[in-house]
Amino acid sequence: MIVRGEVFDTALDIEISGGNPRVLVLNRFYLPVHITSVKRAVSLLYMDIAVGVDHEYQTYSWEQLLDGDLDNDKSSSFYFLRTVHRDVPIPKVVVLNEFDRRPPQNVKFSRAQVFMRDRFTCQYCAKTLPKQKLNIDHVVPRVAGGKTIWENVVTSCHPCNRRKGGRTPAQAGMHLLTHPHKPSVSPLFNALKQINAVWKPFLFQNESSERFE
Numbered sequence: 098m099i100v101r102g103e104v105f106d107t108a109l110d111i112e113i114s115g116g117n118p119r120v121l122v123l124n125r126f127y128l129p130v131h132i133t134s135v136k137r138a139v140s141l142l143y144m145d146i147a148v149g150v151d152h153e154y155q156t157y158s159w160e161q162l163l164d165g166d167l168d169n170d171k172s173s174s175f176y177f178l179r180t181v182h183r184d185v186p187i188p189k190v191v192v193l194n195e196f197d198r199r200p201p202q203n204v205k206f207s208r209a210q211v212f213m214r215d216r217f218t219c220q221y222c223a224k225t226l227p228k229q230k231l232n233i234d235h236v237v238p239r240v241a242g243g244k245t246i247w248e249n250v251v252t253s254c255h256p257c258n259r260r261k262g263g264r265t266p267a268q269a270g271m272h273l274l275t276h277p278h279k280p281s282v283s284p285l286f287n288a289l290k291q292i293n294a295v296w297k298p299f300l301f302q303n304e305s306s307e308r309f310e
């Protein structure tokens with residue numbers, strides 16, 4: 098494996114279209130499990146641990162990717178690794194052959210996940226700020242029995258948090274931009290979904306799954 102990795106290190110250092118490309122990894126139920134580098138995805142393909150998949154759900158083994166000619170209308174589903182002889186298509190989505198770990202049943206509750214859910218935006222004054230300038234506000238304050246759960250916390254800037262104090266938004270005369278909710282998929286997936294259109298069908302399918310509720 099190490100030898101193979103070194104081979105791809107060299108090859109992938111040459112040039113890959115599209116900045117810092119990432120590959121969406123699906124389990125064999127086509128549910129997203131993580132996001133990886135092109136280099137790692139190539140290793141998975143090379144070792145037959147995964148196959149590529151395009152936006153029409155057609156799958157490709159590594160051999161097919163190396164040998165086959167892709168139709169032009171498929172090109173949006175691939176990055177292209179430039180080599181001397183030809184461009185090797187690297188799928189933007191791969192499916193694991195065996196691995197059957199499901200994605201987490203619940204998005205883990207954490208400060209960072211709340212910030213991501215709220216896009217680092219104060220839910221009172223709409224300012225987008227770095228995390229050092231944000232904190233977690235309890236909509237129904239803890240002193241009034243408000244719990245630390247997705248539905249009762251929002252991202253807030255320090256001034257809004259101080260202004261609200263130990264009051265509800267109504268008592269403080271403040272308005273929430275959004276109604277806080279528990280994300281159905283990781284906010285990270287939501288953020289990435291906007292970046293890579295080819296991933297959307299796979300992530301959308303996941304989002305509608307009842308598995309997360």
Ligand SMILES: [Zn+2]
Pocket residue numbers: 219220221222223224253254255256257258
């Ligand atoms: Zn604010």
